Amino acid sequence: MKLATPDRLAQSAARLFQERGYEGVGLSEILSAAKAPKGSLYHHFRNGKSDLALAAAHFASREMLRIIDDAFTPAENYKDGMTTLFHKSAKLFDIMGKWNGCPVSGILLNGSPNPMFRKTSEMIFNAWISRVKEHGQRLGLDPDEADTRATHLFVVLQGGWDLARARGDSNVLRRLPDLLAQGL
Amino acid sequence: MKLATPDRLAQSAARLFQERGYEGVGLSEILSAAKAPKGSLYHHFRNGKSDLALAAAHFASREMLRIIDDAFTPAENYKDGMTTLFHKSAKLFDIMGKWNGCPVSGILLNGSPNPMFRKTSEMIFNAWISRVKEHGQRLGLDPDEADTRATHLFVVLQGGWDLARARGDSNVLRRLPDLLAQGL
DNA sequence: ACACAAATAGACCGTTTGGTCTAGAAGGAG
DNA sequence: CTCCTTCTAGACCAAACGGTCTATTTGTGT
Secondary structure, eight states: OOOHHHHHHHHHHHHHHHHHHHTTHHHHHHHHHOOOOOOHHHHHTTTTTTHHHHHHHHHHHHHHHHHHHHHHHTOOSSSHHHHHHHHHHHHHHHHHHHHHHHOOHHHHHTTOHHHHHHHHHHHHHHHHHHHHHHHHTTTOOHHHHHHHHHHHHHHHHHHHHHHHHHHHHHHHHHHHHHHTTTOO | OOOOOOHHHHHHHHHHHHHHHHTSSSSHHHHHHOOHHHHHHHHHHHTTTTHHHHHHHHHHHHHHHHHHHHHHTTOSSSHHHHHHHHEEEHHHHOOOOOOSOOOOHHHHHTTTTTTHHHHHHHHHHHHHHHHHHHHHHHHHHHHHHHHHHHHHHHHHHHHHHHHHHTTTTTTHHHHHHHHHHTTO
């Protein structure tokens, strides 16, 4: 099925920003990847590249939430869900050519001090953490511990992805859940 | 004291890359920050921006190694050193205007698939981890545990910094060492 | 004082950037 | 059919990009 133009643009932008960051990708490249002319971009995204970046970040966020749900929904306890999440992430890392990063931090880390970028990345990261927290509570953790564990998980996944990227090797990601499981 | 031109260039580049990433900063900006003309840049760094980026990453790495040593050398045990390191990082985060990132990942995360960038970031990250590992062993951890703990610390610090950045708040960093201390 | 390398200085170049603007195609409502 | 809005199409632009090149100044050994 063929996506509508705005979605095609957001998806292509997300993929390219993951590879080389917000400032590292030109509009022309995104346009040709999405097979859309410049007129369409500025019709659907009034503020051009920056609006497109926000849409791309939201697109990637939805994908991440889906991965979280896929890992935790069939799990019998928090530790299992967490372990599955890290293994799914490692697999994703390999599929993506061992080179891509999180598009959300790819936008956050680069964009000039654009306050909208910062606010959006905060929102998205918090959404990921509270989704993990919900799963944790559903699996029997009390609210405080679920929150702590979810934050810890986020932080380790984010940092672990960077290390995997630098090493070009997803094995770090697979070894991390054991560290997080202490006390469960 | 006034630094030599190559050092001044590397330092200015590191600071600017921390703010907006490799692709986000133009040569002209680095040049005017370092008060050096273009001729000097290409005299000292034959391959221009990319060579400068490597020098900037090494400069920042040395700074990070110093912070690690400052935190662990006076510590009486691993947990204390770790806690101090996170508090020092939080302080640094606040001083830097709650907006800067790690220049090493700022180069890694953006640069076009430059293999030299990847290799260098891997080297630098590994150097940080093994420095923490050495301190851990000196403070009584056995080699295997020291290695695991050091990797865990790195990953949490890296991810925690990103979260602090998104939130514009260093408090996450201060709360993280408690999570890492489990089992010590 | 001289010679020679090291370093500074910045004009200049082709390319690419994000963004604007006008023209026309597509498609539904009357 | 006509009318009108939505969307596509891409030529065009000033500004900024990284990089090259030639002069000139600075520093040092003799």
